[in-house]
Amino acid sequence: MALAETEYAPSQVGSPAAFWTSRVFIYAALIFWAFICLFPIYWTVTTSMKVAVDVTQGHLVPFVDFMPDWKGWRSLGLSPDTIFQTSTVRDEFVKRFMNSVVCSISASALAIIIGSLAAYGLTRFRYQFLWMKNEDISFFFLSQLILPPVVLALPFLVLYKEVGLLDTRIGLILLYTLMVLPIAIWIMRDQFNSIPVELEEAALVDGLSIWGAFFRIVLPIALPGMVAAFILALVLCWNEYFFAALLTSADAKTLPVMVASQTGSQGINWWAMAALATAAITPLALIGILLERYLIKGMTAGAVK
Structure with a gap:
């Protein structure tokens, strides 16, 4: 028994251009919102690996704007070079x-x-x-x-x-x-x-x-x-x-x-x-x-x- 193909009206499906435009808009909005939510965490993690000059100048990208340093973790005794020392x-x-x-x-x-x-x-x-x-x-x-x-x-x-x-x-x-x-x-x-x-x-x-x-x-x-x-x-x-x-x-x-x-x-x-x-x-x-x-x-x- 042959299965009949289901036909959809153009008003229901819409043009392919409209479909992909809506999908791009949705994903762009989601990516933008994820960036807003995750940026504070990124800022906090990278700040823990900056020296004072990099913090005050607002450098953002590791290995591009600044070289990562363990200063923040070292001050807590949690850096790789101090973790096994008394602190x-x-x-x-x-x-x-x-x-x-x-x-x-x-x-x-x-x-x-x-x-x-x-x-x-x-x-x-x-x-x-x-x-x-x-x-x-x-x-x-x-x-x-x-x-x-x-x-x-x-x-x-x-x-x-x-x-x-x-x-x-x-x-x-x-x-x-x-x-x-x-x-x-x-x-x-x-x-x-x-x-x-x-x-x-x-x-x-x-x-x-x-x-x-x-x-x-x-x-x-x-x-x-x-x-x-x-x-x-x-x-x-x-x-x-x-x-x-x-x-x-x-x-x-x-x-x-x-x-x-x-x-x-x-x-x-x-x-x-x-x-x-x-x-x-x-x-x-x-x-x-x-x-x-x-x-x-x-x-x-x-x-x-």
């Missing part, structure tokens, strides 16, 4: 890096656990607290993001001083969890709303408990959303500066505080700051690349029913 600055960097890793991962994981449970309850059960119902409670959580951090500065400073949490990792973890919890609840709420309730009802009929249906049926389906929420929370915690500078002094300082402290009597050490910024950006970039498919699935889940 107090490198020890300080490693300490701040580990503080950021521990605080960010712990706070993000805790926020995802609490946020997933809260979001599941808001999507599967009906609540009423005074005049607030499920939708009002969900909006209340999201509205906490509107509150400026400076409003909480003095209360948290006094509270942490009284309970002994100043300059501690635990103090930052609890505060970061509170900071990213609304985002985790909101993302996971959309995730659970996109999962048909009939799947859990069938699991209950088969003998599973509510917790069994949650862990064995719902969570595996919502995993991409959980990864997306975790990455977003991790980025926010990793880059947080205000509370890290306010509530820490020596032991629990994080990388953003160390990056901002690269100033001296002669001004800002741009090469050292750029090297620190590059070291701080690299872990997040690797996480984004490795977990890209989960991030895309999680952020688009629920968009199409």
Whole structure:
């Protein structure tokens, strides 16, 4: 049986010239936008390999405008010629890096656990607290993001001083969890709303408990959303500066505080700051690349029913 050829009207397909013109325009716009997004990273990486003269004169292209140098990395004890030598600055960097890793991962994981449970309850059960119902409670959580951090500065400073949490990792973890919890609840709420309730009802009929249906049926389906929420929370915690500078002094300082402290009597050490910024950006970039498919699935889940 011969297959009939499908004919399209010229108005549907358009001329080849118009087609290629539109494609060229689209790709040109995408390339331009990628350049805008990636140029700050390129600037930071190249600045970490410049000397003072190259920084002030704005040289951009390595081996053309300037010869790369390890000055920024050498000032941190992270250059190839100093990496195996004793360096107090490198020890300080490693300490701040580990503080950021521990605080960010712990706070993000805790926020995802609490946020997933809260979001599941808001999507599967009906609540009423005074005049607030499920939708009002969900909006209340999201509205906490509107509150400026400076409003909480003095209360948290006094509270942490009284309970002994100043300059501690635990103090930052609890505060970061509170900071990213609304985002985790909101993302996971959309995730659970996109999962048909009939799947859990069938699991209950088969003998599973509510917790069994949650862990064995719902969570595996919502995993991409959980990864997306975790990455977003991790980025926010990793880059947080205000509370890290306010509530820490020596032991629990994080990388953003160390990056901002690269100033001296002669001004800002741009090469050292750029090297620190590059070291701080690299872990997040690797996480984004490795977990890209989960991030895309999680952020688009629920968009199409």
